[in-house]
């Protein structure tokens with residue numbers, strides 16, 4: 001039997017920045033989502049591991065985040081564990097992974113989670129001086145997720161996380177200029193280290209009990225995370241923690257996509273063509289055109305005699321460069 005999870009406002013000072021939660025859930029004892037928090041460019045950057053500020057969470061509130069996926073054999077198990085507890089999280093996808101597993105990105109979005117991005121191929125950007133590298137990595141990660149999402153683009157956010165949390169002032173400025181919000185972390189679970197699932201659980205909870213709230217970093221590509229996640233969600237519930245789901249402003253996502261144009265490199269375009277083929281095989285409806293693509297406008301054939309048309313063109317003043325470029329880019333005239 002289905003029922004509605006309690007629609008709770010956190011109230012107080014955070015009330016203005018919260019939306020009520022009203023999601024279907026088939027588990028009456030679920031951890032659930034206590035509130036939805038819209039996060040906009042004005043709120044960033046956040047995460048005490050990298051900055052002096054973080055999200056305005058109340059005591060015992062957590063935001064769950066999963067990095068580096070999706071991946072075939074683990075992300076579905078993470079999604080299942082979250083579904084069982086009716087919890088929504090944010091997934092910071094890596095571009096090459098999203099390109100390889102578009103179905104999983106779409107399933108993550110369909111389950112109601114937020115999609116953030118984490119570069120094209122997980123390069124540590126502080127080690128690259130070339131501004132084009134940041135442009136390609138950050139823009140590539142965002143556009144790969146956008147393409148992989150197909151019809152589920154509403155889940156895409158301008159939330160961005162630096163690989164290895166490696167950032168500097170130049171990169172922070174680049175991210176902000178391009179309309180992205182750097183979302184670092186407050187609490188790490190160390191799930192990328194060679195430790196047991198139980199150790200991940202213990203470390204995460206111990207750090208949380210110390211800080212009482214925060215953005216938690218986990219990885220959906222790690223088996224130890226898959227193993228410990230159901231127990232972590234249970235412990236959060238038992239110890240009175242509440243899950244906050246961060247969501248983007250869709251307009252801001254579109255601005256970031258436009259500012260960071262889709263990389264035009266051959267390798268990226270080939271990868272996207274493959275992703276689109278994969279999506280088409282899933283039976284998804286037609287994809288929207290890539291950002292920046294201008295739909296050719298069908299022109300009705302002119303009924304004026306050719307000589308008259310030529311004369312009128314020659315009599316017109318010389319086009320300005322911008323207008324000329326537009327004429328050049330226009331489709332050929334109808335025969």
Ligand SMILES: [Zn+2]
Nearest residue numbers: 067068163164
């Ligand atoms: Zn990562």
